[in-house]
Amino acid sequence: MIFLLKIENLTVEFGNLIAVNNFNMEVKEGEIHALIGPNGAGKTTVFNAIYNFVNYKGNIFFLDYNLKKISTYNLVNIGLSRTYQNLSLFPTLNVIENIQLGLYRKLKSNFIKDIFGFDVFKSKGVTEKIQEVLTLLNLTQYIYYYPSFLPYGTQKLVELGRAIISNPKLLLLDEPAAGLNTEEKIYFREILRKLRDKGITLLIVEHDMELIMDISDYITVMSFGNKISEGKPLEIANDKNVIEAYLGEA
């Protein structure tokens, strides 16, 4: 298996608008792969297609699975995980509860255990696992805080923690650096590298070119639903099509 994720002829239409047009992409195991493009290029729609949130033509393969046939809630079981552009934390649960829920499918419980107060999140090995993620993301001091009391950058870390605690093979990050200050961005960059070193393949949608050029192994560029270029960061930086798409025709 060379490709972890393979998107074949993906087309997504919203009425008359073609959001993604006959798009092909392959993500190799172990790389940080960036998906970039101007606003409205269709990047998030690609993520939403992977997650079955939109109807699409074409095929998306992850490992040996055709994702069209897999319900969204089962994706975490086969090793996919993601964060969202606008965060999707659980505001009435505190940080540690939010992160614990990332293990929802890994922990077995039943209704009888549940109503007799057996807490699977405190069972053997689980506490250590949670502690490991909290330490990695430097969240230990915030565990009893509710997300809304935390700075935006910290909330993003909490969502990331929830996404990585299930040990995904592929992690989709939708604009992880948006809204972060410079200091937070530097910290985030280090964390993304650490995740790759732990063996997690990353597919990132992002606007921050400095960050992308720095950490990506491979970049795919979209514009108006089409793939206009792909390659290593240096190749992309000098690609005529890409410069045109971002800056308009010279």
Place this chain on the structure above:
Amino acid sequence: MKKFIPYILLILVLFLPLILRETPSIIGYLNLVMIYGISAQGLNLLLGIGGQISLGHAAFMAIGGYTSAIFVVHYNFPFIIALIISIVVSAIFGLIVGFPSLRLKGFYLAIATMALGNVVGDVLRRMSITGGDQGFRNIPTFDLFGFELESYSSKFYLILFFFLLTYFISRNFIKSKSGKSLIAMRDSEVGALSVGVNISNAKLLAFILASVFAGLSGVLYAHDISYLHPSNFALPLSINLLAITIIGGLGTLWGPILASLFWIFLPLIIGSKLELLSSVIFGIVVILVVLFLPRGLSEIIFRIERNLKKVNGI
């Protein structure tokens, strides 16, 4: 100190029938408080924890109450067996009513559940086994292995048992993995989906739980009051139960208990002096609670807890 408060409260509650032996009618009202409290606890799990609205919650009570009454009166089943059958029937009914929730949200779900509630009322009215529009009369009291519970205080202990049981179940459920999955669904459906919560199952679970609690409450009501009429379980009761859940504080454990106390006793207290104004005063108090206690009446418990912590220097 704080640790002992629940036990002290419990002992106090256990002695209530003795303390109030001069005024047994108050025990009768307390029985109703607990019955509606159980039902509201169910709605609290559905709405407060699962985020799914129901305007047909009273119909779940009717299903439980009528099922038990039919099996005890027409088929001579022992109360305990009838109770178990009623709970199973309620669970199945909850599952059926839960299906629309898979497609509908918010107002639309409210309307759909309201319609289902009306259907239940209509069917009960037209059937002969339920006593139809005459109501179901002469339902015997609770019969526990040959012991008939006649007095308010003997019923009190049985109802208290179920009341504490449902409290215990709710408390543990909310903290459990399944409970958290409902909270996750309520807070963010996409977030819940991405951690692997099967949203359809979670919604159905919420409806089944709500229906079982309401069904149990209906069974207790039937044998406590000994009379059932479809109109007792129509839309007004559903709305009152919704109000109780909200006044108490959505998603809080104490909310349904405090609010049903409030709902049963406040009209009695003000009604005895200002009969004409009682509903007006009740309405004003409800508005004030909603305005000034964001977490409902259970806010009072939170504040007491906080002050106790201060006293203890924690």
